[in-house]
Amino acid sequence: MPDLGYEIEDFQYYTWRITGWSGLEKRTTSPEFEVGGWKWRILLFPFGNKNSDTVSVYLDFADPKGAPAGWHSCVQFALLLWNPEDPTSYVSNNAHHRFTAKEPDWGFTRFYTLHKLFAPLENRTRPLIENNACNITVFVRIIKDPTGVLWHDFKNEEIKAEESHLYLSIKIVTPQIFVQHQGFDLANFDDPLSVIPQFKVLKSETYRNFKCMAAKRFGCSVEQIRFWVLVIRQNKTVRPDTPINDNFFGMSMEEIHIKMAARQIELKLFLEMAKPINGKVWFPRVENDSPYILVFIKYFNPDTQSLEGLCHLYIQKFDKVGDIIPFLCEKKEFPPHTPLKIYEEIKPNMIVEMKPNLTFSKSEIQDGDIICFQKALTEEEVQGHTSADRICDIPSFYKSLPLASSFNLNRDADVITAKVD
16 A cells, blocks of 8 residues: 555454355455454445446445444555465555544445456456455555544534635655556546645644655655645646745745645645765756756556556756667666657647657756657557557557546556445
8 A cells, every 4th residue: 555654553454255256145244353443344245336347345344333422533445356376366456534433434336347357367367256266355554643634524614714724735746656646647636535645734834844744754854855846737737847945944834835836725746855875965956047857757568558657857958859768768677779659748638759859858848747658569569459459559548548547556447436325
């Protein structure tokens, strides 16, 4: 599971060993298990909840009627369905939720397509359910909630207004979040169950204190990190625009918000992390006269039908696009001169192939832009993918993504996270 950046109160896992899958009830639960001092169980609809083409799986608080008044538990969890004879054959999804007596269950209505459970698909050598048996494992983290309002869906508008007046909401996209994201931009900010680390800080808090707090949360030194402010561009994409320099240390977070992202209700940041070289940390200059541009790299693999956030890096404005091919090949451990096709992700309906002989400046690349690449395919390889009903080029893959795409461990999982009705 991704690190949400919160302190963990308890962590446990439980495996439910299922036999006789075809004879299960339409709604069935696992034996109870304990995490954080409370009883939980896995809730399974083997033939779908409200639908018959997917399996539905949830984490369920076992005793909502016996919970004390005002009880809640902030939980991050992952559910895995796997073949007991081959643990490498699995499908998994994760989420987080504030469990209460009124909302005691949360999970995945469309956990996985039903017919895919019984065949060795997607590079798996064995099916997920074999000999009418499978295992479902749940990993559960109980998150400490010192504020008492973590992930609270406030209904009281007065409380909302008061909190909005005093506190600033900050979301931080880490390199790990980018690597896991399957979709447009660097992350999905529209998903209410997003795993993007979130902070609520007093608007009067200084940038120095906030940066120290964030460094501690992410387990690194203050000198190792630099934050970039993400802005909404005219084409509605959300990209890093400007770094927050340390000469802002004395400014309040409200002042930084007004100065750098006044049109946004919350502050969105990208966490850039530098590795020390000879004991010193160095970030490239990115002022207007700097030759450097910060870009983000994604790799498309038609074999696995996946779009991978590979890394972020600095390029030089007057280098040619083709100059980064050896670096991209090295990152994917391809032979140095493997033919590649390189695209720019401009916006969801505009994925444009880049010309290797043009400079990045002529290609109008700027800080925060996203560059995607894949191997150049032979006609035979294209035919092979087409006959297997696989997408074989980056623009077509983007067209197949939902506009509000979020990252999943498995693209075909078709996940909808919700409570059980």
